[in-house]
Amino acid sequence: MRRFHCDVCENEVFFDSVSCERCSSKLGYMLSLDDVLVEGGDAAADAGLRRCGNAELAGCTWLTAQPGGLCESCQLTRTRPSDADAKGLRLFPIAEESKRHLVRDLTRLGFATRPEESGEPATVGQAPVFDLLSSVSESVTIGHANGVITIDLAEGDDSYREQVRQRLAEPYRTMLGHFRHESGHYYEWQLVEQTDRIDEARELFGDERADYQAEIDRHYDQGPPEGWQRDYLSSYATMHPYEDFAETWAHYLHIQDTLETAVAFELLPAPEPGASARDVVLDSWMPFATAMNVVNRSLGQRDLYPFVLPDTVIEKLAFIHSLREPSSIPA
Numbered sequence: 001m002r003r004f005h006c007d008v009c010e011n012e013v014f015f016d017s018v019s020c021e022r023c024s025s026k027l028g029y030m031l032s033l034d035d036v037l038v039e040g041g042d043a044a045a046d047a048g049l050r051r052c053g054n055a056e057l058a059g060c061t062w063l064t065a066q067p068g069g070l071c072e073s074c075q076l077t078r079t080r081p082s083d084a085d086a087k088g089l090r091l092f093p094i095a096e097e098s099k100r101h102l103v104r105d106l107t108r109l110g111f112a113t114r115p116e117e118s119g120e121p122a123t124v125g126q127a128p129v130f131d132l133l134s135s136v137s138e139s140v141t142i143g144h145a146n147g148v149i150t151i152d153l154a155e156g157d158d159s160y161r162e163q164v165r166q167r168l169a170e171p172y173r174t175m176l177g178h179f180r181h182e183s184g185h186y187y188e189w190q191l192v193e194q195t196d197r198i199d200e201a202r203e204l205f206g207d208e209r210a211d212y213q214a215e216i217d218r219h220y221d222q223g224p225p226e227g228w229q230r231d232y233l234s235s236y237a238t239m240h241p242y243e244d245f246a247e248t249w250a251h252y253l254h255i256q257d258t259l260e261t262a263v264a265f266e267l268l269p270a271p272e273p274g275a276s277a278r279d280v281v282l283d284s285w286m287p288f289a290t291a292m293n294v295v296n297r298s299l300g301q302r303d304l305y306p307f308v309l310p311d312t313v314i315e316k317l318a319f320i321h322s323l324r325e326p327s328s329i330p331a
Contacts, residue, residue, distance in 0.1 A: 001014075001015055001257065001260060001261045001264065002034070002260060002261075002264050003264045003265070004017070004035065004036040005036075006020040006022065006023060006025055006027070006036075006038065007025070007037060007038040007041050007042075007043060008020065008023050008025045008038055008041070009022050009023040009025070011023065013027055013036050014036075015029060015036070015061075015101070015104070016029070016061045016097060016100070017036060017061070018061050020038075025038045025039075025041070026038065026039040026040065027039060027061075028044070028049070028051055028052075028061055028062060028063035029061055029062045029063065029100075029104075030044075030047070030049060030062070030063045031062065031071070031072045031073075031103065031104065031107060033047075034104070034107075034108065037049065037063065039051060039063065044063060047065060048065045049063040049064065049065055050063065050064065050065075050067065051063060051064075052064050052069075052070055052071040052074055053066075053068050053069055053070050053074070054070060054071070054074040054096070057080075057089075057092070058074060058077075058080075058092060058093050058096040059093030059096065059097065060073070060074055060096060060100070061100070062074070062100065072103060072107075073096070073099055073100045073103040074096070075127075076099065076103070076127055076128060076129055076130050077096070077099070077129070077130050077132055078129040078130060078131055078148065079130075079131040079132065079133060080092055080132055081132070081133075081134040081153065082134075085134050085136055085137075087134065087136050088133075088134025088136055088153050091134070091153040091154065091156040091157060092132060092153060094153075094156030094175060095132045095151055095153055095155075095156055095175060095179075096132070098174075098175040098176040098178075098179050099130060099132075099179055101176055101179075101257075102176065102179040102180060102183060102253075105180070105253050105256070105257055106183065106253075108260075109253075109256060109324055110324045111187060111191075111323075111324070127147075128147060128148075128149055128183060128186040129147060129148055129149070130148075130149050130150075130151060131148060131149070131150045131151070132151050132153055133150060133151070133152060133153060134153050134154075135152050135153070135154045140152040140153075140154070142155070142178055142182065143182065143185075144182050144185035144186055144189075146189075147186060147189070149179075149182040149183065149185075149186060150182075151175075151178055151179065151182070155173075155175050155178055156175055161173055161174075161175070169235075170234075170236070171234070171302075171303075171306035171307070172305075172306060172307070177250060177254075180249070180250035180253045180254065181246045181247065181249070181250040182246070183249070183250075183253075184245055184246035184247070184248070184249025184250055185242060185245075185246050187249065187323070188201070188208075188242070188245045188246070188249070191323050192245075192323070193208070197323070200319065201245065201319065202241070204312075204315060204316050204319055205241040205244045205245045205248075205316065206240075206241035206244065207241060208240075208241045208242050208245075210240060210241065212240055212242065215239055215240040216239060216240070219238065219239040219240075223235070224238040225238060229308065229310065230310055230312065231310065231312040231313070232244060232247075232312075232313065233247050233248060233251055233307055233309070233313050234247055234307070244316070245316075248313065248316045248317060248319075248320055249320055251307070251317065252317050252320040252321065254305075255280075255281065255285050255317070258285075258288075258289075259271070259280070259284055259285060259288070262288055267288070268284060268287075268288055271283070271284050276318070277314075277317055277318040277320075277321035277322075278314050278315075278318055281309060281314050281317060282314070285309075286309065289304075289305040292304045292305060293305060293306070
């Protein structure tokens with residue numbers, strides 16, 4: 001994340017800030033400018049910006065040019081909890097906060113979400129859309145299908161999510177991680193399966209036409225193959241080529257966002273212009289991730305980034321990076 005400052009007093013503010021701690025100015029984020037502006041200030045007024053229509057319901061902190069309309073992130077939500085679902089509505093803003101972070105990630109990296117300009121909800125096929133569902137009264141399966149990403153709002157409850165993480169023996173589990181992973185399924189569908197990159201992807205990740213349910217059954221019955229650490233980010237990535245791609249995609253977003261933040265706060269130098277994805281991982285990311293892990297251990301915490309990146313995984317990350325080429329991204 002880049003650094004932001006209040007237009008009025010120059011105090012440091014943050015991506016989801018709603019007001020300045022120093023001067024109390026009301027703030028909002030504008031995606032097209034990638035900046036936090038004073039609501040009602042000159043910059044916001046000149047652009048005709050006002051608070052997103054989901055400010056109260058979803059805790060949205062973004063600005064939009066649409067009167068009473070929805071911002072670019074909120075437009076992508078197709079389904080939310082019912083008004084009678086108190087627990088679901090309490091967890092809804094947590095999911096929306098992570099989705100805003102994802103939309104900013106994707107936009108900055110050149111992966112268009114292509115929301116409507118009308119301020120109305122997006123439709124399937126025109127953009128990735130999200131069903132943010134409450135599992136209070138029904139079972140919810142996190143996943144992607146034909147352009148729709150489903151998220152279980154229960155994952156916004158820290159205690160629930162930690163129980164699931166331990167039960168599945170996962171090293172890492174966050175709401176933002178879910179959004180990044182599931183968006184990987186959408187963008188593989190859009191930028192790989194429907195393009196001439198598919199054969200290259202199959203060489204790296206495997207043939208996605210393999211029976212998905214059969215591979216799931218195999219994974220949970222037999223576990224990951226011996227020596228999987230040489231070729232995969234996680235044991236979950238070994239389940240099916242779709243999951244390998246999505247895990248790699250999520251980690252690419254993790255790496256890009258974290259490095260942007262570290263550079264912005266002068267914790268490490270910016271990568272050299274034109275540096276390859278491999279060089280960025282080896283020269284910037286891995287030393288920084290190691291340092292973060294050691295700092296966390298100094299505080300008695302688990303590693304912040306509990307993953308190893310073998311050469312095969314770095315090649316996969318480079319493939320994800322290559323999808324940022326303008327020619328690969330549909331208009």
